[in-house]
Amino acid sequence: MRSRFMQIAGEALRERGYKLTEPRLAILDYLARHDGHPAIQEIYKGIRKKHPGIGMATVYRTLDLFTSLGLVRVLTLESSRLHYEINWPHAHHHHLICTVCGRVIEFSNCNFQQLAAEIEKAAQFTIEEHTIKAYGKCSQCDRSR
Amino acid sequence: MRSRFMQIAGEALRERGYKLTEPRLAILDYLARHDGHPAIQEIYKGIRKKHPGIGMATVYRTLDLFTSLGLVRVLTLESSRLHYEINWPHAHHHHLICTVCGRVIEFSNCNFQQLAAEIEKAAQFTIEEHTIKAYGKCSQCDRSR
DNA sequence: ATGGTAACTGATAATGATTATCATTACCTG
DNA sequence: CAGGTAATGATAATCATTATCAGTTACCAT
Known part of the structure; x- marks a missing residue:
């Protein structure tokens, strides 16, 4: 298969x-x-x-x-x-990175497109791709949860 | 001084x-x-x-x-x-990177905060920082402009 | 000011990821 | 199935970063 x-x-x-x-x-x-x-x-x-x-x-x-x-x-x-x-073209997503254990979690909420046109105009720049990384603590590593 | x-x-x-x-x-x-x-x-x-x-x-x-x-x-x-x-605490910004010449341009429009709570809830993750990189062509390198 | 002490530094070697080289191999087309 | 060429594997070379360690220096208490 x-x-x-x-x-x-x-x-x-x-x-x-x-x-x-x-x-x-x-x-x-x-x-x-x-x-x-x-x-x-x-x-x-x-x-x-x-x-x-x-x-x-x-x-x-x-x-x-x-x-x-x-x-x-x-x-x-x-x-x-x-x-x-x-790289699945229709599976746009980004990554959460746990600063304690290094675990990587994907998330697919992304509102960057809403901003892109505005940024392109202000900076005279043509955006083709973007990546977002968010750092913090996963549920395993965050005791306060 | x-x-x-x-x-x-x-x-x-x-x-x-x-x-x-x-x-x-x-x-x-x-x-x-x-x-x-x-x-x-x-x-x-x-x-x-x-x-x-x-x-x-x-x-x-x-x-x-x-x-x-x-x-x-x-x-x-x-x-x-x-x-x-x-790292100026109150000068939150991210970067545009030209894939042709390597130039780096800053932009300060960022709507990630609007999403953060939603992502944190869905992924059981506590976000502390984030970075956005957008790749494309600067005005010098984009002939179509 | 001075001297003691731990923090800090500079030189160097060591490490680890990535890239370059080059002779050999193996896909593909006819 | 043979030939040409792209692709490979082994190895060395490169480059950024980290570790080591003996010597130095900023700072505090005198």
Whole structure:
């Protein structure tokens, strides 16, 4: 059973002339099967269970490619390394980050669009994307709850 | 003439028992005199013009300290390194980042507060801070303008 | 003012993520 | 199924950041 994401992503690669190689398929499969926001190192460990030959450099290259194709979204959850998530075009959302345990929770309420036109006009800027990060404490870590 | 920021920051350090050392004062002075969002490397180069003895490790340590005291805010404008800006408590703002030239423009329209309570309730999360980054093209780089 | 002391610093090495290099491999098209 | 080329894996190189540690300095009590 191939996931919907695998189908769409495979299509996107083929359409633009990129080969459907083992590392690319393995990474797509990993992302499709694991919800969350993995860093490269986690993806690398994950895919090497089934594909021990895949090298770290390839994982970096592949995620750069997927990012440029809009298949994944890059998240700066930690300052020392990047995280990635599947980019579903119609699943607009942002992230809450617990400053105690590091947990990441998604939220989909977003009223930024209401402001965008105003900002664009004032700053003479064309907005194409936006990200919101909210820091605080999750229910596990906030004793006062 | 000592700037308002220098006064406030110096006070904050003294109050909490931190010494007013040459590197700390030099970095405060640099930040007060240079608007913008410098990375560590720029701050280091900047202060070494007047204070050639200050080492890179001290700049890192000092900015970590200033961040923990709320004197500066950390920005993840680039994936490879952190940037810093003075944190004026009553000058809430966020950033537009040009994907062509890298220019960073501030905007102060922010309606996130309107949403925060709703998100907190839905996600069982206590929000303490938030950041918004909008990516796109500045007027210089957007030919269609 | 001075001296003691802990906080702070500068130099350096160590770490960890990411990028560059390059010879080899494996997708795809015909 | 063979050939050309994009893609890969291994390795080294780079760059930001952190850790270490011996020497220095700001500050308080004298």
